[in-house]
Amino acid sequence: MWSAIARRPTSAVTDLKAALVREAQALGFDAVGITDPAAIAGVRDRLEAFLQSGGHGDMGWLADAPARRADPRVLWPDVRTVIMLGVNYGPDEDPMALLHARSRGAISVYARGDDYHDLIKKRLKTLARWLLARAGGEVKVFVDTAAVMEKPLAHQAGIGWQGKHTNLVSRGFGSWLFLGAIFATCELPRDEAEADHCGSCRACLDSCPTAAFPAPYQLDARRCISYLTIENKGPIPHEFRRAMGNRIYGCDDCLAACPWNKFAQAGREAKLAARAELRAPALADLVRLDDTAFRAHFTKSPVKRIGRDRFVRNVLIAIGNSGDPALVEEAAALLHDASPLVRGAAVWALAQLAPDELAQRAATIVEDDDSVRHEWALAKCPVMLPQT
Structure with a gap:
């Protein structure tokens, strides 16, 4: 966290937001949106219902302090603005093709290069320092490492919407966005929430090898191959072993099935590019x-x-x-x-x-x-x- 003391006149706030967007894009962020920290207050009921169903499996950290997770103001009472940012990691090849090469392992697209947390956090800190120098106040940055519900916040910030597979979908980048957040004490103009454009499509739901979606917009992590191969610390349950195929870390099926991906271009830059040895090991x-x-x-x-x-x-x-x-x-x-x-x-x-x-x-x-x-x-x- 960094702090400074300054105030911007109201007439300059719009210009500040425009400059922030330009700076974010210059740093390599592909999507930028701003929302109110109170905008996701309604997700707490859904989060608690999910936890009560046991759908989070052994991910006990999800059950810790749901009130803090569902409301940025509980996590940090001083926050006045939430800036959501996205980096496109669209693959340069069909990730489903590898599932037919049974003697090779399929690693989820996001994990085929260096850890995105490290790269994106550096960019967030750079952007946060830029904002402090111009707006003052205080900021905090998050990349999937704290009790922050990035996907609902990104939805409210207009970056995309949570699809039926519960992941964020963007009209410009499909289902391939890494997300990060900057919480700030300064005030910035809000963006409008994105509408849900899934319609009657069930492609993501029908693609799941283990039927991990009991209903649209609901996930039972205990049946999800990403959970089973990453979060699950014990033996893989027998009922899911055949369905895993050659997926050895994560699963891209529901993401890759999304029709909105047709608008997404391959987004891997040099620092996020897949390593040759992890493409089809x-x-x-x-x-x-x-x-x-x-x-x-x-x-x-x-x-x-x-x-x-x-x-x-x-x-x-x-x-x-x-x-x-x-x-x-x-x-x-x-x-x-x-x-x-x-x-x-x-x-x-x-x-x-x-x-x-x-x-x-x-x-x-x-x-x-x-x-x-x-x-x-x-x-x-x-x-x-x-x-x-």
């Missing part, structure tokens, strides 16, 4: 990563946050779905991994690719972890308990 290479290699491979990447064990769990599920006999030995090698999470996923992967091979190996396996023994039992391959 071979499962055989990824499953061999130990912790050190994982950290090195995903340096500066959001993938790094989930850790090696959860990531390799995801890769093993993809291997089980690959139908590629060349990956049998890769899965078998991890039946003895130090992580129960990895060992359990390896059992499932091998049961899909080579059940006879798994049965032969069961005779030599000693396993004391209940969750892994459960995987062996489901594969109908009893294993030994350690001797006491």
Whole structure:
């Protein structure tokens, strides 16, 4: 947070807003909108209903202080203006095409380059300093790291609307926008909220491999592949493993299905561009990563946050779905991994690719972890308990 002391005459406020928009665009922001901090007060009821349904799964942080999350004035009582900003990250290729390359892993478009949080936060701070120098007061910046509901705020700021997949949709950028926010104590003219342009379209809802949308505009995160591969810390529930296919970090299906994407141009700049090694990585290479290699491979990447064990769990599920006999030995090698999470996923992967091979190996396996023994039992391959 920075502070300064100054006041702008009312007659200059409109000019200040226009200058702010120009400065934001010069810094690389593709969308800018301004709203009142009170504009999303009505979302609290929806948020609490979502939490009561359990749709947030294990994301306990969502349930912390819903009043603060649903009202910027509770988070920061001095805020008078919310400036919402968007960066287009539209892909330069069809992200769905990779789902047919079953021996390669599909990483969500947003995570194929360096972590967007770092780049956007630097821009937000630069823009915030610019605003302070001209308007005074105080500011705070947020990039998906605090109790800020960016999508409803962006809707009220006129950047887009929350589509039936619950993500923000823009007429200019489709479903491909990173969002950031600046809270300020100065007053700036507000933009009008964007209208909902989804109409009768159900493309995003019908595209979901796991039926994670119980109704339009409602998400059950517990069924969402993005949640299952990123937030979920335990084994992937069996009912969703086949549907995951080769998605190893996140899922783009509902975003990619949005018809408004036809107006979006590829928006990846050099600093956000997909790394070559993350566009279509071979499962055989990824499953061999130990912790050190994982950290090195995903340096500066959001993938790094989930850790090696959860990531390799995801890769093993993809291997089980690959139908590629060349990956049998890769899965078998991890039946003895130090992580129960990895060992359990390896059992499932091998049961899909080579059940006879798994049965032969069961005779030599000693396993004391209940969750892994459960995987062996489901594969109908009893294993030994350690001797006491």
